[in-house]
Each structure stands twice: as C-alpha cells, then as structure tokens.
Amino acid sequence: MLGRGLTADLAKQVAQAELVEALPKRWAHSWGVASRAADVGRILGKDADLLVAAAILHDVGYAPRLAVTGFHPLDGARFxxxxxxxxxxxxxxVANHSFALLEAEERGLREELAAEFPLLDEPLLVDSLVYCDMTTTTDGGQTTAxxxxxxxxxxxxxxxxxxxxIRRAAPEIFAAVGRVEAALAAQPR
Structure with a gap:
C-alpha cells in the first residue's frame, strides 16, 4: 500500500484513465517506465511498489484536464x-522526477514546487525513478540516457x-543513471 490505499495497481488505473485515450504515446512511455521500475525495484526492497507507482504516474500531469500550470510534474502531484x-x-x-526542480526554475515555479513538494532525501529511490524515465523512449522501449x-x-x-x-540536467541525469546501474550490477539477479 502507498499511503491512503493507492497501490501500484491502482496507480496504473489512475494513469491509464487519464492518459490512454487523451495521450496514447505518453501512456506508452509511462507504461515502459513502469516496466523498467518493476525490474529496478529489486534494489529498493520495500520501496519497490512505490517506485512502480511513481513510474506509472510520473507524467500524469500532461493529461489535458490536469494541465493547470503547464508544468506536468507540479500538475500531476497536485492531482x-x-x-x-x-x-x-x-x-x-512525481513532482520532482528527473530533476524537475531545474525545469521549475526555468519556468519560474521553483519556489512553488519546492514548498509544496520538497525533494525526498532518499537518493537511491529518486535516482531509480530518473533511471527508469531517462532510459525509456517515448514509445516505451529501452534506450540509453x-x-x-x-x-x-x-x-x-x-x-x-x-x-x-535538459541541457542543465543532463550531467545530473547521467550521474543518477550511473549510480543505479552500479547498484543493479552489485545486486545478485
């Protein structure tokens, strides 16, 4: 369970309801990110389900009915x-996936995002979501960061x-992906 009853399965239903018809390509990407998360979760133990839920929901803020600010991490987290x-x-x-705070700064929303949804101080969990998002193509396939x-x-x-x-975030993205790859390599399959 992820707090108040939102399991990874329910998160999938929520994301699917918001994205599958309105934004099918975004849904395909989200589904691919969640599939990567299911594999990566082995390095997170009890937080594996949380990673999958965050992965499937990370882009839900793109849904047309949710796009209030036009900044999908903030809109998705508020939803x-x-x-x-x-x-x-x-x-x-969801609010801080893939170094969203840097994009929030570009949009003049840094303080708002940081005040409402502070970055988690759980580096491996945060890096794992970056890894899953940044190694998944727009159509849900695998790629390099x-x-x-x-x-x-x-x-x-x-x-x-x-x-x-993305130019500002690229070094941080590559570093996060490297840390997760190292953790995966150290973990027996």
Whole structure:
C-alpha cells in the first residue's frame, strides 16, 4: 500500500484513465517506465511498489484536464494530492522526477514546487525513478540516457524551456543513471 490505499495497481488505473485515450504515446512511455521500475525495484526492497507507482504516474500531469500550470510534474502531484489523497512520498517523487526542480526554475515555479513538494532525501529511490524515465523512449522501449536526452533536445529544441532544462540536467541525469546501474550490477539477479 502507498499511503491512503493507492497501490501500484491502482496507480496504473489512475494513469491509464487519464492518459490512454487523451495521450496514447505518453501512456506508452509511462507504461515502459513502469516496466523498467518493476525490474529496478529489486534494489529498493520495500520501496519497490512505490517506485512502480511513481513510474506509472510520473507524467500524469500532461493529461489535458490536469494541465493547470503547464508544468506536468507540479500538475500531476497536485492531482494526486487533491483528487486521490496520495501518499506524501509518491507525490514528492512525481513532482520532482528527473530533476524537475531545474525545469521549475526555468519556468519560474521553483519556489512553488519546492514548498509544496520538497525533494525526498532518499537518493537511491529518486535516482531509480530518473533511471527508469531517462532510459525509456517515448514509445516505451529501452534506450540509453544519452540517446534520451538527445531525443528530448531534438523534439523541443535547444532554446525552449525544456531544451534549456535538459541541457542543465543532463550531467545530473547521467550521474543518477550511473549510480543505479552500479547498484543493479552489485545486486545478485
């Protein structure tokens, strides 16, 4: 259970309801991220279910009916809080996935995001969500973090808000992916 009854299975239902018809490609990516999380969860023990729930919900804020600020991590976390009374850790993971605080800064929303949903002080859990998101293609396949960052830059453009963010975040993304890969390599299969 993830706080007030939102299990990974229920998280899947919530994300599916919001994304599958409105944004099928975003759903495919989210499903792929959750599949990666199911594999990576072995390094997290009791937090494996939390990682899967955060993975499937990380982009729910893109859903048209939820896009209030236009910044999907914040919109998604607020939706989870306001409509689902979700677990605090789950909301904070969704709000801060893949170094969202840097993008929030580009959008003038850093203080708002940090005040409502502070970054968790659980490095392996946070890094694991970065790993799952940044090694999954837009259609749910596997990729490298370098290829994913390049794809994001090509899709949004260097001078866009997302382009500026992803260039700033790339070293942190690559470092997080490296830490998770090292943890996975050290863990017996």
């Amino acid at each position: 989870l809080r306001d409509e689902h009374a979700a677990d605090e850790r789950l909301m904070r993971l 370098e290829e994913r960052v390049a794809e994001i830059l090509s899709r949004y453009g260097d001078d866009s808000v997302v382009g500026r963010f």
